[in-house]
Every structure is written in structure tokens, then in C-alpha cells.
Amino acid sequence: MTIEISKEVRQQAISSIERYFLENMDEKIGNITAGALLSFFVEEIGPVIYNIAVAEVQERIQTHVMEIDLEVNEHAFQYWRKYDQAKKK
Structure with missing residues (x-):
């Protein structure tokens, strides 16, 4: 991988x-x-910095994916729970 500037x-x-x-x-x-x-530093150290940045982005994306799962998850078998609650009112 070549880092272009x-x-x-x-x-x-x-x-x-x-x-x-x-x-x-x-x-x-x-x-x-x-x-x-x-040029020396970009070629020699650039990939290290790049890999660290990629790992940090992956971690942040994974955190967001986990949050999406919590936000959009729907509980199954809710009919009777809703039915029983409506009956109590």
C-alpha cells in the first residue's frame, strides 16, 4: 500500500x-x-499510523453497529403482553 500525499x-x-x-x-x-x-517517514512510519487509524475506525463502527442492534431490535411474542395490559385498563 502506498500512501499518497x-x-x-x-x-x-x-x-x-x-x-x-x-x-x-x-x-x-x-x-x-x-x-x-x-518520503522516508511516510514510507517507513506511515503504514503504522494508517493501521492504527483503521483499527480505531473499525472499533468505532463496531460500537455503532452494536448500538443499532439495540435501537432496532424488536421483542417477539408481545401480543399477549399488550393484550393483558389493555385488559387491566
């Missing part, structure tokens, strides 16, 4: 990496170096 997002990420190095590492890195670093 739009050109605009990629450029923003590269700018962010350049700024991070300048402010935190006291080192200026160029556009090409920052782009290579971004």
Missing part, C-alpha cells in the same frame, strides 16, 4: 520539517533533504 500537503510538510530543523536542531536543511526525510 497531494503536492500542496507535501509542500506544507516539507516547509514544516525545514522550520523544525531550524528552530529545534539549530540546523538549516534544504528543500530536497526535507523532502527525502518526509
